[in-house]
Amino acid sequence: MPLDTSTTYPLTRLRLDGRRWNELRLLQAQISTNPASSGSSYLSMGNTSIMCSVHGPAEGRRGDGGSAGSGHAVVEVDVNVAGFAGVDRKRRAGGSDRQSSRIATTLRSAFQSHLHTYLYPHSTISIHVSVLSADGSLLAAALNACTLALVDAGIPMPGLLCGCTSGMSGSASTPRDPRHDELDPLLDLSLPEEQELPSLTVATTTAVPVGENNMDEDEEAMKVCVLTMESKVHATYLETMLAVGIDGCSQIRELLEGVIKGSRG
Amino acid sequence: MSSQRQASSASQVPHLSPAELSYLYTSLSLPKNPIRPDGRSPTQFRPLSAETTILPGTNGSARIGFADGTQAIVGVKAEVEKTVLAADTLDSRSLAQHGDALNREGEEGSAAVSGQGEWVQMSIEIPGFRDDDALPVFLSEMMRESLVGSVAGGDVDGAKEMAGGLKGRLVINKRWHWRLYIDVLLLSQPLAYPLPLLSLTTHLALLSTKLPKLKSTGEEDPFFDDDWAAAEYLYPRSNTSDPSLSAAPSYPVRPPVTLLVIAVGENVIFDPNREEIAVADAVLAISVTRSSDSETLKLLSIRSIDPPSRLTQPGIPNSENVNMIGATAAPGEESGGQEEVEGVWRPRRGGVKRGVIARMVKTVLGKGGVGEEVLEGLEGVEVQ
Numbered sequence A: 001m002p003l004d005t006s007t008t009y010p011l012t013r014l015r016l017d018g019r020r021w022n023e024l025r026l027l028q029a030q031i032s033t034n035p036a037s038s039g040s041s042y043l044s045m046g047n048t049s050i051m052c053s054v055h056g057p058a059e060g061r062r063g064d065g066g067s068a069g070s071g072h073a074v075v076e077v078d079v080n081v082a083g084f085a086g087v088d089r090k091r092r093a094g095g096s097d098r099q100s101s102r103i104a105t106t107l108r109s110a111f112q113s114h115l116h117t118y119l120y121p122h123s124t125i126s127i128h129v130s131v132l133s134a135d136g137s138l139l140a141a142a143l144n145a146c147t148l149a150l151v152d153a154g155i156p157m158p159g160l161l162c163g164c165t166s167g168m169s170g171s172a173s174t175p176r177d178p179r180h181d182e183l184d185p186l187l188d189l190s191l192p193e194e195q196e197l198p199s200l201t202v203a204t205t206t207a208v209p210v211g212e213n214n215m216d217e218d219e220e221a222m223k224v225c226v227l228t229m230e231s232k233v234h235a236t237y238l239e240t241m242l243a244v245g246i247d248g249c250s251q252i253r254e255l256l257e258g259v260i261k262g263s264r265g
Numbered sequence B: 001m002s003s004q005r006q007a008s009s010a011s012q013v014p015h016l017s018p019a020e021l022s023y024l025y026t027s028l029s030l031p032k033n034p035i036r037p038d039g040r041s042p043t044q045f046r047p048l049s050a051e052t053t054i055l056p057g058t059n060g061s062a063r064i065g066f067a068d069g070t071q072a073i074v075g076v077k078a079e080v081e082k083t084v085l086a087a088d089t090l091d092s093r094s095l096a097q098h099g100d101a102l103n104r105e106g107e108e109g110s111a112a113v114s115g116q117g118e119w120v121q122m123s124i125e126i127p128g129f130r131d132d133d134a135l136p137v138f139l140s141e142m143m144r145e146s147l148v149g150s151v152a153g154g155d156v157d158g159a160k161e162m163a164g165g166l167k168g169r170l171v172i173n174k175r176w177h178w179r180l181y182i183d184v185l186l187l188s189q190p191l192a193y194p195l196p197l198l199s200l201t202t203h204l205a206l207l208s209t210k211l212p213k214l215k216s217t218g219e220e221d222p223f224f225d226d227d228w229a230a231a232e233y234l235y236p237r238s239n240t241s242d243p244s245l246s247a248a249p250s251y252p253v254r255p256p257v258t259l260l261v262i263a264v265g266e267n268v269i270f271d272p273n274r275e276e277i278a279v280a281d282a283v284l285a286i287s288v289t290r291s292s293d294s295e296t297l298k299l300l301s302i303r304s305i306d307p308p309s310r311l312t313q314p315g316i317p318n319s320e321n322v323n324m325i326g327a328t329a330a331p332g333e334e335s336g337g338q339e340e341v342e343g344v345w346r347p348r349r350g351g352v353k354r355g356v357i358a359r360m361v362k363t364v365l366g367k368g369g370v371g372e373e374v375l376e377g378l379e380g381v382e383v384q
Helices: A004-012 A098-114 A138-153 A191-196 A235-260 B002-008 B018-028 B092-105 B134-149 B165-169 B195-207 B354-365 B370-379
Strands: A027-031 A039-045 A048-059 A074-081 A123-133 A162-168 A185-187 A199-206 A222-229 B048-052 B060-066 B071-082 B120-125 B176-186 B257-264 B267-270 B282-290 B297-305
Touching: A027 A138, A027 A235, A039 A138, A048 A138, A074 A098, A074 A138, A098 A123, A098 A138, A098 A222, A123 A138, A123 B071, A138 A162, A138 A199, A138 A235, A162 A191, A162 A235, A185 A235, A199 A235, A222 A235, B048 B195, B060 B195, B071 B195, B120 B134, B134 B165, B134 B195, B134 B257, B134 B282, B134 B297, B176 B195, B195 B257, B195 B370, B257 B354, B257 B370, B267 B354, B282 B354, B297 B354, B297 B370, B354 B370
Parallel strands: A074 A123, B120 B176
Antiparallel strands: A027 A039, A039 A048, A048 A123, A162 A185, A162 A199, A199 A222, B048 B060, B060 B071, B071 B176, B257 B267, B257 B282, B282 B297
């Protein structure tokens, strides 16, 4: 089924949900939602809503093997997509599915290297992510929710880690036409867009200032720390998508900072 | 092996010493007025916050959070499914009645076809447990069976759709029916036995559940109204806007509520926390619902739950303690060490007096009892 966007978008420049190409969905977030955990957050981007809770840093489980005995904290991530999250109720054949385990792996590797884990040797930081409602950009929303929960838990990190998706509408599988140089990138994809269009998830963070020169820079230097793409796109479009995604990340960063500072973003 | 035993038991045993357990047991079993660790009265529940219709993508949803931070979210989703005809299909006579009922009332006439219990599916997610672990499976089956088993008697106003209970409500016509998926999500590790939390949340979610309004009639393939505002509640409400009748229950039929009750000595204690369960003589899960034709509550099921006090470590009386021999007066009198010694903890071996069970049930069901109090409290939660 072709997406309506592909027929109407070139004419109206409005997406299915009425957004323009560079608009984010409504992002709402809260921190400290669950008093039983060290840190917790609730984040919704459009119809995607996620609850995240962090336990720890705490003593790792015994029998964990050599990993807990190292000089760094170990980040554990558990992602659970609720059965009622999608449009149709998902039938699960026991255990976890491919999508949630892939998100969990990405989150784990992102935060394992992002957090200052060396401050908590021999300990475990466990993150539990529950997806209550899934409408695209799951990984990006999970990254943002985890960041908020980790901030709430007071775990030191060099900067906020903010994720966003970007996609490319039009015939993205053919190389770009140099004479007809128009690109249709989209920011923050919803589920129908994500299913139809090539999309990538990018997450950025503030780069740690190294050396004397970086200390007096006005503009904060951004560093891409997560980049995943699960669909095909011609290499010529990648740069634009990446640029749009990074721009979205900095918009989300401002919103998340607003949430943390108490004024709801 | 030991972890599996713990999972199937009422909850993880807290790390309390035999002396602490004994102290707790003694204060909870004080005749007439037990002293609970958090100062509640025996029938008092922990404070909770609740909200409903929180997830737009579900037919009904609810969230309940206890003050200690344990939270549960329940989402109910319904799907239309083709009924596989059973051997006992209706004869033409009852089919004609079915049609008559439809013509007369323009309603679903679900009384003519009986539903099946397997149309309601329940799954419980508890962090740290697999889907097929004993605890989630046992809990979901315990809650599902009382849900499916609750059949409303009689047809008082508004209860006509619910004549066959929840099962009957799910029937669309002879060939189609609703399938109800109830997904329970516990958001944190259970601090106490999560049954009351899950049951109350499920109750609220079911009360807020709406099904699209049926437009087709009779044995046609089902066809629904697009307008979600026209959707009908799964559990119908009596639409009495008259404020003078506000005392009457606004739901003629309600989903059952399962309460956790423990007995310590002669005392009956409600909504126990983890420490209290650890010294219980007996743990019962009592399911009640309001029957439509009478004011009183109806008992649906009682299940006993393996009390975790069985797994605790016993204390050693001074008379048996090797370090204390010589300090006590007469060590030789002690026989097998099986009898109770004042102030020394013995793991409970199970068993409870019939009188205590009778009192447990009476406290739940009685006029102005705990069951009514809970149902009234839940009614107070705004269900839009």
